Amino acid sequence: DAGVIQSPRHEVTEMGQEVTLRCKPISGHNSLFWYRQTMMRGLELLIYFNNNVPIDDSGMPEDRFSAKMPNASFSTLKIQPSEPRDSAVYFCASSLGGSMTDTQYFGPGTRLTVL
Amino acid sequence: GQNIDQPTEMTATEGAIVQINCTYQTSGFNGLFWYQQHAGEAPTFLSYNVLDGLEEKGRFSSFLSRSKGYSYLLLKELQMKDSASYLCAPTGYGGATNKLIFGTGTLLAVQP
Numbered sequence: 001d002a003g004v005i006q007s008p009r010h011e012v013t014e015m016g017q018e019v020t021l022r023c024k025p026i027s028g029h030n031s032l033f034w035y036r037q038t039m040m041r042g043l044e045l046l047i048y049f050n051n052n053v054p055i056d057d058s059g060m061p062e063d064r065f066s067a068k069m070p071n072a073s074f075s076t077l078k079i080q081p082s083e084p085r086d087s088a089v090y091f092c093a094s095s096l097g098g099s100m101t102d103t104q105y106f107g108p109g110t111r112l113t114v115l
Numbered sequence: 116g117q118n119i120d121q122p123t124e125m126t127a128t129e130g131a132i133v134q135i136n137c138t139y140q141t142s143g144f145n146g147l148f149w150y151q152q153h154a155g156e157a158p159t160f161l162s163y164n165v166l167d168g169l170e171e172k173g174r175f176s177s178f179l180s181r182s183k184g185y186s187y188l189l190l191k192e193l194q195m196k197d198s199a200s201y202l203c204a205p206t207g208y209g210g211a212t213n214k215l216i217f218g219t220g221t222l223l224a225v226q227p
Contacts, residue, residue, distance in 0.1 A: 043217040056214060091157060100145050100206045106157035
């Protein structure tokens with residue numbers, strides 16, 4: 001069975017450029033999460049969706065970050081304009097439902113480097 | 116957030132037993148997940164506790180005390196492949212949502 005799919009796996013860009021990260025959740029999962037992981041701050045939740053609707057975006061750093069989920073099988077996280085401090089590994093995760101007992105399954109991550 | 120506290124690093128010997136502790140804020144708490152993350156890889160699910168007590172799953176066990184705001188992950192018969200970061204993630208804060216708050220993780224090094 002396919003797990004959570006993320007693309008690209010690695011992204012190197014220059015400061016000021018737009019970056020779009022993509023995620024395909026596990027088929028049938030209704031919740032999708034975007035995380036950012038750095039050495040300094042650990043794994044931080046940026047935003048999550050239930051049934052394609054954003055539920056909590058309090059972790060989104062600032063207006064440069066935006067996320068969409070146009071349908072149940074696709075989500076994007078966009079950074080515009082990107083800055084060097086955005087360099088991190090970005091994980092997408094999905095879970096079957098919106099219950100607090102549902103296990104989250106993580107994708108392989110996108111390693112973003114902003115020069 | 117949520118006062119999650121776990122040791123930054125631990126070292127143990129192959130074949131031994133190690134216990135990784137985690138404390139967290141009890142107000143609003145519902146249950147607690149443990150995840151394992153190998154270097155350069157994604158976190159993977161290990162366990163979920165919602166009731167007090169010990170849950171055993173092979174070489175790994177997880178314990179929860181709801182009243183004390185305390186959990187631990189117990190790894191037995193350590194193998195070199197257990198060298199990884201172990202993330203404690205309580206849930207339930209902010210209402211009936213599936214939002215997880217992750218601790219900073221405990222980096223476990225298993226030595227021969």
